[in-house]
Amino acid sequence: MPTNEIYLDFNASTPVDPRVAAAMRPLLENAFGNPSSPHWAGSTAKAALERARGQVADLLGCADDEVVFTSGGSEANNMALKGVFFSRRNRGDHIIATAVEHPAVLVPLRFLETLGACVTVLPVDHTGRVDAAAVERAITPRTVLVSVMHANNEVGTVQPIEEISRITRARGVLLHTDAAQSVGKIPTRVDDLGVDLLTVAGHKLYAPKGVGALYIRHGLDLEPLVHGAGHERGRRAGTESALLAAGLGEACALARDLSPMDTVRALRDGFWVTLRERAGDRVVLNGHPEHRLPNTLNVSFVGWVGADLLARLDGVAASTGSACHVGSVKLSPVLEAMGIAPEIGKGAVRFSLGRRTTAEEIDQVAKSVATVIDGSCTRGN
Known part of the structure; x- marks a missing residue:
């Protein structure tokens, strides 16, 4: 990578970790059989698939058979939302979510509304956090599911999932959390969170794109999103990719060690301090100051359009909020x-x-930001 190119868009996608690539490489030529085939070629692929499933389960603290491989986070979210709605229509039709959910949650919910679902979208406070008491007030006798993301992809705010889960359990309502952004950054043990369904996205976790997983607590029967043969214990049809599963599994195995996030958090916090020192009141933090992913810094540069400023940070890959x-x-x-x-x-x-x-990259970006906002470049209107 050229020295003038700095990647600070890890919430959008992560590079494949070299150790993940190494775990996948043997499967490009070997283990090519169908995991459902009862012969030697199939059994080799099946063994790789189930090893990967165990690695995902170990990270989440669940049983192997509670993990279903998907094509990514979007499919896992759709599987959870639609699966619960279609399987529990005789019990109710009400689903609760928040206004800051990813489109992979909000758009499927809008689709379910066309099929008769009643959807309540709860507001959040100025830090992006939902009030657990508001969730409790929104629950009705017809509520079948609450879906609240674990951490927001834009501002990094972490939601009070543990508190919400105590409410949903007491009211007999299922709880799903989209943990695409939190897995590998903060603890995501399903029993600690108290969730019934949890979404994992591979490419947010140093695994390849095109693979993810949905945790489904024992005893839950979901209507499959993809119908066909009885793959994934009848929960998702389609021949499984041992190759992609191995990548996700290895990424989850690596993610069990969260200590690298301590370094990332220190870099993020130092970055914010430096920006404040150099920009003063011209830079404002977006998101919760404490309940936030350790790697995420969403800030507003007053008097600028984010895209204009980012365009002047030559070689810096980041995202804008407008x-x-x-x-x-x-x-x-x-x-x-x-x-x-x-x-x-x-x-x-x-x-x-x-x-x-x-640290060198962070220092370079901080200096570049200071140069741009102190310069004579035309600001956004």
Whole structure:
């Protein structure tokens, strides 16, 4: 990678860890059989598949047979939401979510509304956090599912899942959490969280794109999203990819050690301190100051449009919290739901760090930001 290219968009996607690639490499030429075939070629693939399933289960603290491999986080979310709705229509039709959920949750819920679902979307506070008491108040006798993301992909705010789970358990309601952003960054043991369903996305976890998993607590019967032969114990049809599963499994095995996140958190916090020292009140934090992913720093540069500033940070890969359309700036739904003022939110930039981010890179970006905002470049309107 050229020295002027710095990647700070790990919440969007992570590179495949070399150890993950090494675990997958043998499967490119071997273990090519169908895992469902009863001969030697199939049994080799089956063994690799089940080893990977065990690695995912070990990270989540669940049984192997509670893990279903999917094509990614979006499919896992769809499987959870639609699976519960279709399998429990005789019990109720009400689903609760929050306004800051990923589109992979909110869009399927809008689809389910066309089929008769009643969806309640709860507001969040200015830090992006939902009030657990509001979840409890929203539950009705017809509620079958609450879906609240573990951590937000844009601002990193971590939701009070443990508190919400105590409420849902007491009320006999299932709880799903989209943990695509939190797995590998903070603890995600399913019994500690108290969830019934949990989504994993491989490419947020240093595994390849195209693979994910859904944890389904023992005793839950979901209507399959994909119908066909009886793969994944009848829960998801389609011949499993031992290759991709091995990648996700190895990534989960590596993620059991969260100590690298201590270094990432220190870099993130130092980055924020430096930005404040150099920009003062011209930079504002978006998201919760404490209940936040250790790698995520979403800040607004006052007086700027985020995309304009980012374009001047030559070689820096990061994300913005607003989009420009025909001279106007539209905030992301997450910032809008948090009540961020447009004049502040339009300057939002998300810097998301990863395991390979260095102090030198952070220092270089901080200096570049200071140079840009102190310079004579034209600011956004």
